[in-house]
Amino acid sequence: MTSGEVAVRRTIRVLPPEVAARIAAGEVVERPVSVVRELLDNAIDAGATRISLEIEDGGLTLIRVTDDGRGIHPEELELAFERHATSKIAALDDLGHVHTLGFRGEALPSIAAASDLEIMSRVEAEPTGVTAVLVEGQVVRRYAKAGPRGTNIAVRDLFARVPARRKFLGAPGSEGRQVVVLASHYALAYPGIAFHVVSGGRRALVTSGDGDMRHAFAAIYGAEMGSAMLDVDFAEESVTVTGLCGPSSVHRGNRAAISFFVNGRWVQSRPLTFALIDAYQAQLPIGRHPVAALHISLPDEDVDVNVHPAKAEVRFRDERAVGRAVRRAVAVALEASRVVAWGAAPPSPAVVLTRPLHNEPPPALRSPQPVQGSLGLSRAVPDTAGAPPQQRAVLPMLRVVGQLNATYVICEGPDGMYLLDQHAAHERVVYDRLVAAPRVAEGNVQPLLEPLVLELEAGLAATLDEHRESLARLGLETEPFGDNAALVRSVPAGLGSRDVIEEVRALLQKLENEQRVDDPFGKAAATVACHASVRAGMLLSMEEMRRLVEDLERTTAPRTCPHGRPTLVHLGTEAIERQFGRR
């Protein structure tokens, strides 16, 4: 769709004003990931078969995209950086059937205006290429230079001269993750292009470009998931849906592993996402989301790409028909897999050296020393932990009465009834213990008999990298293992009595989504605490509940969990009496 039709020289023109005026207006360049998107689009439109992307500091200090596409003619280099200059459309009519990813002629000027930019480009027909340096959007230097065919653009110090914009950027880690995620989607959209993505000197993603989407998928999500995916190949009327979707046994805690490509464009689409989820009906556990990468092809005139300045959305002429095609395509794939999978052996559980669920020593042997309970409800919070006792928010004296809905602990207090959220309360206890004495506190670490291999998509691998040390101090010890996998040597106590790998993955996912950037260790500790805590839905014995209350009393902030949610709610005697008409 993007190759061939554009001649090599004298092709870039400034769009006539009436065409420019019809283009969805808005900010093209908002953050590193939007710059990367535009540069990748240009490389793909130029017919590249290899694209390398390099970023430093999440793209804030450097974004470099190198392609082997057809290049820009030296005589047209300046023109390419003019507003509304494009080689991809010429007249109003063309907007109705855009065959390229770009068409607005706005990206290069916008990017150059917001950064220091250096471009090197060579077309096949010319013996040498040209290098140009731009400052504030203007070419300040240019010279002929030999080089391979293609284009290499380095964008430095994005928004350095626009402090107002810089303020809205996240930490390098989070900006960089968005870039890697974007590149991963592009690698799936274009399995025929070999992508090489390096972030902060670290290889984040490499695809072979052999044209097989499953191989690209495996490069991103790991070999195991790559081979588990089902093929989707479906056509209905003028819509075709091809690609991969997970069997119902493969699912995620969020929707990040769902990608849709409409005529080669990565789009985020709620209606398509819902159609996909609908296809799984009730086959996924509650709160879990499917994994899929689907190409949707339909006639140009049935889809409007000119609706979103940052190209994230498209509009369908008949949205319901497209949604229906997606749902049916996936339903057919799932149905076919059920026929095949019937009678297959269930996956074997991971081997873990784990404490039995109820391993409390008999009461007679229980010492007043720190004791690690069956739920990891340790009494061992040192008194020196956190703020001095007199400054702590204190809990009232609580007497445990029972459990409600396997989720709340019912207590009687000095003034009425108190309901404790068992998960939130335990999270607070575990968090304080971890922060007070990471690692060393007896029972914080649960070594694995044999290391487990954790396969990670690029985004999660980066998250793990970023937090590796903190996590190790918190009991989750990992080592890099190849490019996108890690060996797990130990896990925090209380985590993963079942599927350790899934738990660790969920933990990393949570960490990735966690917004707190000011205190990385606290953030890691809160996330570990969440995963190492009693869940809602677990039955607790009276003894366990009493210990939970006791432990909570000793924490630095017993009334809130580490994420700031309340650990308990109070229903006062007066309110109760009013309810019963006694007052």
Ligand code: ADP
């Ligand atoms: P658009 O992609 O909408 O045309 P851009 O500002 O992104 O606008 O690019 C302007 C023009 O510069 C493109 O139309 C194309 O002719 C040329 N160009 C930009 N990047 C490349 C590239 N990597 N390889 C070849 N040509 C490019």
Ligand code: MG
């Ligand atoms: Mg472009």
